[in-house]
Amino acid sequence: MPKIGMEPVRRRALITAAIEAIHDRGMAGLTMGDIAKRAGVSSALAHHYFGSKDHLLIATMRHLLDELGEEFRRRLAEANTPEARIDAIIEGNFAPCQFQPTVISAWLAFYMQAQHDAEAMRLLKVYLRRLESNLVAGLGAMLPPAVARDTARGAAAMIDGLWLRAALKATDVPAEEAIRLVRDYVSSTVKRHA
Amino acid sequence: MPKIGMEPVRRRALITAAIEAIHDRGMAGLTMGDIAKRAGVSSALAHHYFGSKDHLLIATMRHLLDELGEEFRRRLAEANTPEARIDAIIEGNFAPCQFQPTVISAWLAFYMQAQHDAEAMRLLKVYLRRLESNLVAGLGAMLPPAVARDTARGAAAMIDGLWLRAALKATDVPAEEAIRLVRDYVSSTVKRHA
């Protein structure tokens, strides 16, 4: 019973399916057929909407960026003090909808892809710059510029590292603990320079 | 002009070639033919020595682990104080031979592979545990147990995150700066608890 206006629904479903497929097949074993099957459609339809596997992947990455960006926007809108803004960024990174095995795997794949795909690299830099500038903006109000930049880099690195580790569940570090670790790092640096 | 005793030479060359191929083709575009060509041999020879693509990949991962382990061993052998041991671990992670785009890409691929490959996961856990226990061992002499564990996790995460960022050269963070960031984090935590 095909209805009209299916395009956005299918695009969404295929992107979600791609994220899942990346998670449990890996980039090497990723096929359009598998993705399409997970989305409940034929592989031909996936090609119809995205043109090619590469395009679907790029769209998936863009989706990840958008979701995370939206998460930040929501939280930053309610943060009034510099401290609250820092917390918003830290907690945004570990929000339940982001801090999931499938999503983390997809981000990992994204990082890999960026090494040999110019568009992926471009998108990734958007994320990196946004994260760092958000952190610097918050920290700038509490620390000397040089220290603020260092701390932003350290915190950003710690966040990414905690993501990486969460991907494997090798050492089970739940979101709350991750948040606490980054927060402690930042707040102790701020206190030291008070 | 085939000589005798080629096996270790070929194995080495193929593994290095695999690391390079992963870096600039990605896991998706990785082929035995490409790897073999980079190593200057036929793809048949790669199969002859490794049996299969999977085996070659596992051997490559094992090689990465061995190299890093050796780096640690060398540095830890000359470290007498707890402080020196911490430094040895931090600096070992950013040693020139480790902190290279190709090697970092391979580690990234390794992380991804671990999500759906049991052997890769097993190997990766070896690395994670070794890093964390080395850090905890050094920090235990200077900090209360709970704080030592947290700091070890924070430092380990920061190290991995700095690696991740170095992979892209998006935000150019040279080794010395990375080392300084992690060291500052650890030393300021130690001072705070002195």
Place this chain on the structure above:
DNA sequence: TATTTTTGATTGAGCCATCAATCAACAAAA
């Protein structure tokens, strides 16, 4: 309202290229 036309949604079948893996054969050292 009934009928025709149009159009978006969808797929099965299949082409074509690629690639992992195998094999038979050959060259050089021992």
Place this chain on the structure above:
DNA sequence: TTTTGTTGATTGATGGCTCAATCAAAAATA
């Protein structure tokens, strides 16, 4: 001549992508 090193040719399977055809809803027309 046995062993080790090596390759080109081959194959079987797989997967990206195309295409012609179908189907059902919407729009247009009578």
